[in-house]
Amino acid sequence: MAIFVGLLVLVALISYKTFSSFRLRRHNAEQAALRGCQEPAKAPRKGFLGTGMLVESIRATRQEWGPVWMHQTLNSIGETIHTVKASVADYDLIITRDTENIKAMFATQSQDFDIGTHRENAFKSLLGLGVMTTRQERWKHSRALVRPQFARDNLADLDLFQRHLDALLQRIPRTEDGWTAKVDLSPLFFNFTLDTGSEFLFGQSVNSQTPEKTPAMWEANAPDLRNFGHHLDAAKHMIDRRGALTKYGWLLRDSTFPKHCKAVQDCVDWFVKNRLERGADDEKVIETPSGKPKFVLLDQLAKDTSDPLELRCELLNILHASRDTTASLMGWSFYFLARYPDVFKTLREEIIDNFTANPEAEITFNKLWACQYLQYVVKETIRVVGIVPMNERAATCDTTLPRGGGADGLSPVFVPKGTQVLIPTYSMQHREDIWGPDVDEYKPERWQDRKFGWDFIPFGGGVRQCLGQQFARTETMYVLARVLQIFDQIENMEGPGPIKMHHTIENRSGTGVQVRLHLASTESNFCREQPTSELKLGRALGLGADRPMVAPPTTPAAYCRDEERQYEPKLDDLGLGVDRPEEVMVV
Template identity: 45%
Template sequence: MFFVHIITTSLYSKWEQKRRNEQEADRRGCKPAPRVPRKGFLGFGYLLEGLAASRDDRHAHHVIEAFDTELGKDVHTVVVPIFDYELIVSRDPVNIQAVLATQSADWDVSEHRADSMRPLFGHGIFTSRGEYWKASRALIRPQFATEQINDLALFERHVWHLFAAIDKRKTGAWTIAFDIQPLFYNLALDVMTEMLYGYSVHSQDPSVRVELPTLPGLEGPDRENIGMHMDEGKAGVETRSALWKYRWLLPSREFFRHCAAVHKYAEWFVELRLRRGNSYMDEISTHQADRFVLLHELAKVNQDAVELRSQTLNVLSAGRDTTAALLGWIVYFLARHPSVWEKLRAEVLDLFGPYEPGDPTVPTGITFRRIRDAMPYMTAVVNETLRVAPVVPLNERVSLCDTTLPRGGGPQGDQPVFVSAGTQILIPTYALGMRPDIWGDDVREYRPERWIDSGGNKTGFEFVPFGGGVRQCIGQQLARLKTAYIIIRLMQRFDRVANAEVPADARTRFHHTIENRSGSGVQVRLRYA
């Protein structure tokens, strides 16, 4: 009888909640959005299909197929039932603007997402909500002022290590066929660890080492494997997030082992900074002592070791992975579109001239301002790459209270939709970038010129590669600057890039480990200028 009472009470509670929601929707003048039919055992069908698509590196395509085949190409906001809860999926810019900006007070990142990410990254700007998030942003944001991130000399040092790694593949005028994607991840990791901690892990060239001071009672950081531990930890986060509140079903021993290794790496530098105080830069700096180091700056206003570890790890993951993935995708598409390569390289050479061998110093004339203001085709290439291969494949929020979406309800999809408190909404950025009614009938074509033709106007909420509104990524300018600078230097050094994937017309694979990278790598050959 006890269990019968529990089941009866639960069913009555759900019925009462449904009735209340319907009454509130009527009061607000809302109409229901289309619903996809419940699928699979206990309604887990869509969740299992999504996990299978992710394993096959086609989750981004799967979302569009689910929209178009289940409800039609003109439906852009749907309700998806999964077991005992429902979520909303929307590729409508008007609804996205409401969630991220105009009605952002009604929404926040879900606690499930935050709980999935915290074991690896801790409490920080990307894993917190509410007041804690506001405090994190206030702590981090001043450090990303233009004058702080405009350290092209730091980028250049690591570009030379990239060149050296590529030169190992040289055979005559060309390189052999190789995957350049891991080299971009090494470069981004090396740049970010130096920017964050004052010391580069030098994953691109392990023979380049800076001896660190010893800390009594504390073992030195694992320099060799930090990238591997981050990748394995992020893969675990991706699966945990996909499983929503059922992530407890996953085995976790290996996941937490990788998390602990990543924490240990950051903790060593935090402890060194806290013990050395303002002399920290003298201890580990191999270049100018007054350069920007995020940990050093954060410790001037916060001395909590766990907070410093968490905030720097949040920035390390975002700064490394988005930039590396974006670089990989740009070269991936340039290798398949030689006319785009030629046009972009002409812009580079016209502004900055050809490659000049010498010391690893920033070539004359390359500045942040010129990259930002004088390279319209570079901007178009970056934007088009982010449209067809968004490095953040999915965004999400959860409603903090009863609220509404501006449209998606009713027979024509033009009526507001009621959203009860605690409802998750998913924003599929790839599906948004593949809408022909927004981007044109050639939506699946990689064509940077569309950004020139439109005058750059498509930069509203139909284009949100770094999110939008109050939680828009504070590091997007850093990501764009690093990406453009490295592409400039590659184009000065190499005059041709050839697609080396076999077969050459293999499908594009979107591999999600929080960020979206090429699942088949970036297989290319480069010709020296």
């Protein structure tokens, strides 16, 4: 009897599912016809229930070429096809790298699109509900809370960067011949941005580069601040793995994940509690060496809300958005400088012309942003690697995208409510029809006089545009400027091999940034003298100093420069603001 009832329920369920899916398909077909839409090209359906593409994409990500795989897969469907529909099991999604569609989702039809539920679901255990993770009315509330803080002029604090850069440089051991030991700069940048980010957000740095500076009273009263970075990385690793499975991410379980999330949250709660105990008006005005009051985001947010959970979530959302992205950008910048000596030379000349070779000479925000070649290097680095190589939106109602349907790809495409639309920014930034036949070359000069709009959206665009792009670019440019004052040569210490893109949410070099640097002045005390035991210490610090020296540097074939190019700087690129109308693209 029980079996009979069970079977009956199963048949009823299957019938209901079949009927609803039939009704939905008919509804979608009617709506598409009414709106003059045509079907886009289809990605080949491979493997069991069409999961082949998903498996391929996960494999490519593991092999550290995920963004390139996506680009090649789209090109294999058609180099002139920029919008496709892909199906995995019962799940249809659209992938588009068409600039008209991007503009529609971010600007002209932005009311019909928002981030999907995946971002919120994937991140909420760690970050809670904040500006990165929420949608609709809840997101408007968060954005209204944090945006005014980012709309200030010159938000980035150069003194803050300098203090933590000093600590970073002390991590690099020098040898007797004026060169540093071989060093992997990548982990150093991740610690650096954790330290600058935590100080910017909480008012006090977690000092991941200099744990010995942690105040003694913290040791007694605080949660596990020393391992803040470790817990953050471990929790994010799990989120990345879940994210790769899109809607099926919940299938992955890891018993340590909640512990890491809790450890991170405990640390932030501790900062928030200390701040709230002082009362909203008790803002300690600390003057930085440049005479500017120190900006602390927590102080500012505490004026608007005293809800500890809300404060924790917003701060963590921003820390997540800022730390790894900016560290990746710094790492990649040096990765390419080590492979393009002529770019390094041109950039260094510009830095010395503007700021002298004295690494203690003042660098101001305005002068930094006036360095054109420096900006080109940063933009080209972002273009070539796509720091956030994939963005996404989901339709909040039945709607359309203006292009991609029909044989010529020029008809609108119907997008049913709930459909996820992937935006492969890396692929957009490698479209030959937009960037020219030298698209795969690393060539900062291409940015001279280049106007761009919806074809270059590394910081998103429209109402949900990144709030920290000015901060990230200032921090990266500052580090580049100072390091190039101190060092006059950089050498790639990695063996030959293809570029590896370790794509989690952001994209960092999968082989690290293995270099050695030459001090411009032998008097310089910017690095530590290297005792004989230093190689072992280097390993403990994750510097890679003990790794075997490898073959002389080679340039990855895809990024060969075929000729010397002349460059003349032009001053046209100082507009930064998140204050501009949201539709204007400013990068």
